[in-house]
Structures are given as C-alpha cells and as structure tokens.
Amino acid sequence: MYVTSPVQFHNGATRFDLAAAADEFSGxxxxxxxxxxxxxxxxxxxxxxxxxxxxxxxxxxxxxxVDGRRQVLSFGYPGDMxxxxxxxxxxxxxxxxAPVKVRVFRKNAFSGAMESDPAFCAHLLRTAAAEVNSxxxxxxxxxxxxxxxxIASFLITLLDxxxxxxxxxxxxxxxxxxxxxxxxxxxxxxxxxxxxxVLRKKGIIELPTAQKVHVLKPLALRDLAExxx
Amino acid sequence: MYVTSPVQFHNGATRFDLAAAADEFSGxxxxxxxxxxxxxxxxxxxxxxxxxxxxxxxxxxxxxxVDGRRQVLSFGYPGDMxxxxxxxxxxxxxxxxAPVKVRVFRKNAFSGAMESDPAFCAHLLRTAAAEVNSxxxxxxxxxxxxxxxxIASFLITLLDxxxxxxxxxxxxxxxxxxxxxxxxxxxxxxxxxxxxxVLRKKGIIELPTAQKVHVLKPLALRDLAExxx
DNA sequence: CGAAGTATTGACTACCTTCAAAAATTGTGG
DNA sequence: CCACAATTTTTGAAGGTAGTCAATACTTCG
Numbered sequence: 001m002y003v004t005s006p007v008q009f010h011n012g013a014t015r016f017d018l019a020a021a022a023d024e025f026s027g028x029x030x031x032x033x034x035x036x037x038x039x040x041x042x043x044x045x046x047x048x049x050x051x052x053x054x055x056x057x058x059x060x061x062x063x064x065x066v067d068g069r070r071q072v073l074s075f076g077y078p079g080d081m082x083x084x085x086x087x088x089x090x091x092x093x094x095x096x097x098a099p100v101k102v103r104v105f106r107k108n109a110f111s112g113a114m115e116s117d118p119a120f121c122a123h124l125l126r127t128a129a130a131e132v133n134s135x136x137x138x139x140x141x142x143x144x145x146x147x148x149x150x151i152a153s154f155l156i157t158l159l160d161x162x163x164x165x166x167x168x169x170x171x172x173x174x175x176x177x178x179x180x181x182x183x184x185x186x187x188x189x190x191x192x193x194x195x196x197x198v199l200r201k202k203g204i205i206e207l208p209t210a211q212k213v214h215v216l217k218p219l220a221l222r223d224l225a226e227x228x229x
Numbered sequence: 230m231y232v233t234s235p236v237q238f239h240n241g242a243t244r245f246d247l248a249a250a251a252d253e254f255s256g257x258x259x260x261x262x263x264x265x266x267x268x269x270x271x272x273x274x275x276x277x278x279x280x281x282x283x284x285x286x287x288x289x290x291x292x293x294x295v296d297g298r299r300q301v302l303s304f305g306y307p308g309d310m311x312x313x314x315x316x317x318x319x320x321x322x323x324x325x326x327a328p329v330k331v332r333v334f335r336k337n338a339f340s341g342a343m344e345s346d347p348a349f350c351a352h353l354l355r356t357a358a359a360e361v362n363s364x365x366x367x368x369x370x371x372x373x374x375x376x377x378x379x380i381a382s383f384l385i386t387l388l389d390x391x392x393x394x395x396x397x398x399x400x401x402x403x404x405x406x407x408x409x410x411x412x413x414x415x416x417x418x419x420x421x422x423x424x425x426x427v428l429r430k431k432g433i434i435e436l437p438t439a440q441k442v443h444v445l446k447p448l449a450l451r452d453l454a455e456x457x458x
Numbered sequence: 459c460g461a462a463g464t465a466t467t468g469a470c471t472a473c474c475t476t477c478a479a480a481a482a483t484t485g486t487g488g
Numbered sequence: 489c490c491a492c493a494a495t496t497t498t499t500g501a502a503g504g505t506a507g508t509c510a511a512t513a514c515t516t517c518g
Contacts, residue, residue: 063366065455071369073368086362092365114354118343133320136292136302136364144415178497187475188476191475227295227296376505418465419466439464
C-alpha cells in the first residue's frame, strides 16, 4: 500500500537516509515531534512549510468534498514521508490515527538538498514514480472492486506490510476506525462492518478486538481480494 | 485532469522544454513517431525503454484485473508525458484513442539529463508531485461521487482543458469510446450513456455526435459535478 | 449495401446505502 | 474502581443507485 499526500516514500529496502541527506546539504538539523491520536499534523490549504518522515504510529491523509463526504487517500506508516507538495500548500488533511512520532524537515532544507544532490533528487523522483504506481493500483480498487474484494485487499495489504515486523505473521493491528476504512475504500461503515462479519463467520479471519485482526485462512483471503466469487 | 502512467507532466504554463533538455544532456536526438487509433504504445510489463511526450492526439492508459475488468487510469493529451517508471517495466497499458504523434526519448537520455541537471530533476519532481495531487482528486471521484457527479466532473474537466485551445469555448471532442469513459469513472457503458441522456434531456448539453459535446448550461453542469441533487 | 462495431434504451436485479436501533467499547468524573 | 455518558461497532430492515441482461438504433467501414 502506498501512503500519503502528496508523495510518500516507503520502499523499505531502497529507503534513503533522509535525515542525513537533509542535514548534510542544508546544515539544518531536523527534529522530532509527536502527535497524539486524533491530532492534526496539517490541514489542506495550510502553508506547506514542513515535510515529515513518520518514525512511529499511523497517520491518515484525506480530502473532503464541500458537503462533507470524505475520501481517505492513504494511511502513513513508519518510513513514509508526508507533506511534499508541488506548490506552497498542502493538498490534503493529515491526522494521527495512532500516536505518531515524526521527524520534521523544513521544506527549504529539503529543496536545498534536492538542488545540490542529483542522486537525492533522482531518488525522490523514483520514489514518487513508485507512489504513482501504487496509487494506480488503488484506482482499480476504488473503481472496479466489490466491497468484499476491497476489504480483502485492504486486509492483505496490511498483513503483508506488517508481517515482516512481527512475530505472529498472521496477526496485525487495525489502528484506524471503521469510518476511516470506509472512506479509504469508498464504502460505508456499515458495509465495512458487515463484510468483516462475513469474513469472520466464514472462518477466514478472527477479530479479537475491533482493532486487531488474526487471519486464519490467508489463501482464502487472497482469493477473495481478486474475485468475490 | 491529470493524465498518464506512471507520471505525466501537463502543466502547460510551467512546461519544460523536454526535447532540448534531453538532447542537451545526452547528446541523443529524440525522434517523432505516430500511432494510429487503437494502436498500442506499450503494454504493462514491457521493458520501459522509452518515454513519450504526446504532441498530438489522445492516449488511454489502463490496467486490467485478471478477470478482464479494466480501469482506465487517465487520458493523455498533447503536452503530457507517458512511460516514466520507477523500475525497468511499464505498469500500465497505453493505447492511442485518437491518432497520436509522440516524441520518443530513450530512457537513458532522460536519466542522464536528470542526473546531470538538478533543475531538470527538480522540475520533474514538482511535476510528479502535481500528478500525485491530481490523482488524489480522482480518488474522490472514484470513491465518493455518484454517476451524475462523475460524468459532470469529467465533462467539466474536458471543457476546461480544451477551452483554451478552441474558438467555441463550450464545445469539445469526446474522442474516447463510452467504454473508455465507463472504465475511467468506474461505471458501465450503459450508465454513462443513460447519464449523458439525462443531461441532454435537461438541456444542459447537446450531443451533435456521440463524440462531440456542446455545453449549453456550463454553470448547471458545474453544479452537478459537485452535488447530484 | 451489408456487416460489424458502438451507442442508446428498456426491464429487471443486486449490491450497497440509508435509516434505525442495539450492543460493545472507551472515556470520565465521582 | 465503578457508574454513566459518549463513541464506536454491529446488526437489522427497507430502499435506491447503478449493474446486468437484452433488444433496438445508430455509425462506421468494408
């Protein structure tokens, strides 16, 4: 799963040492900041002064329509970058879903590093291209998948993403609320809940709590992610 | 509207002289190629050897699910760049919707220019960020808008994009087929057709031919793009 | 002119939403 | 720590939007 707005960089393996790069080329030391659950990192329209690297926790990036309908664009996990903009402003809201620790970079420092280090810039560009590619996958999700396929795909994405970092390869946290999942997948909270219930009753997953998932039949779940049946 | 896969750059005003940049830094002259309507520029999975700048015509970038469901990612218009990838392969199909003339760059030439010219690279990055932002707008479309809002938004986007280049500011071409529009908006061809008919019967648009739109009530159309009513 | 492809229209269906209420969880003050 | 309020999640019933299946009209092209 890709993550945040407008560009994020979470390719674990190829990850760049951003702190070092930014510091080296700007002389401006970055610093660390924390946001409690539910706190806002930035709003759409705010001056895009900072770029953030998520160190711990989970953020939600979203946009709203005038009438209040919301689309969650992505969930940001440790390693993801958020807040990069093509102009002076942020183009989405960003809030902490779970308590978040971020490294904060001044946009200037970032730009400086970019201008003076082609390798850094090239890295960012590759990462942006990868982000675009991930977003395109999500287009398929939003445009062409059924509720069941969406939920199954979403769970598989979280499973794969978090499995590397855990002891139990088939359990993971679901830190966001049902409303967040619904707004990410283009569904309602009721449909999210009902679909999870179906998966539970089929014995494919367990929900020890509303925010914890244990996958009993990963293969069945993967099948559902591709075709509803 | 943003355009193509994986990254495109169509910000008319800020557009870079790509041909000059690539030539200058690589010494490799670019050349021009044409594709007839319906011809494939590249397939998903192909080796991403070339990057294309659209000079004339319209392309369609799309991805398929295994069962044949398709999502059109974007339509590419003159000025757009297509084929930039974060790795060695293209990640979508790209076909000519209308006869297309493209300028072809070797990927190497492009990379060379990027590495040696920070300004060029920074430009590409800004453009990629803008692309990401545009894609996020499309998330709202796919995830949260009704059929009427999708169609109205789509028509408004085409209207605004093409109005600068035409004499009649309220007419424009709809070169893609109904199936392309459907797969772009996450609808069926029947719903696209029916929705256009509703707009026609309301006197908001005229369809002199299936591929030509004349907007009679632009303001009403803009209203429908934001709320169905 | 006929054939193939594309677009429109119609009837019916289904999936998801909406509205509503109950159950479960979380948070807070006494 | 408990009681109560607020929030979140689940479940139920009914309805609507868009999808599916099918037939007809229109266009394009040989």
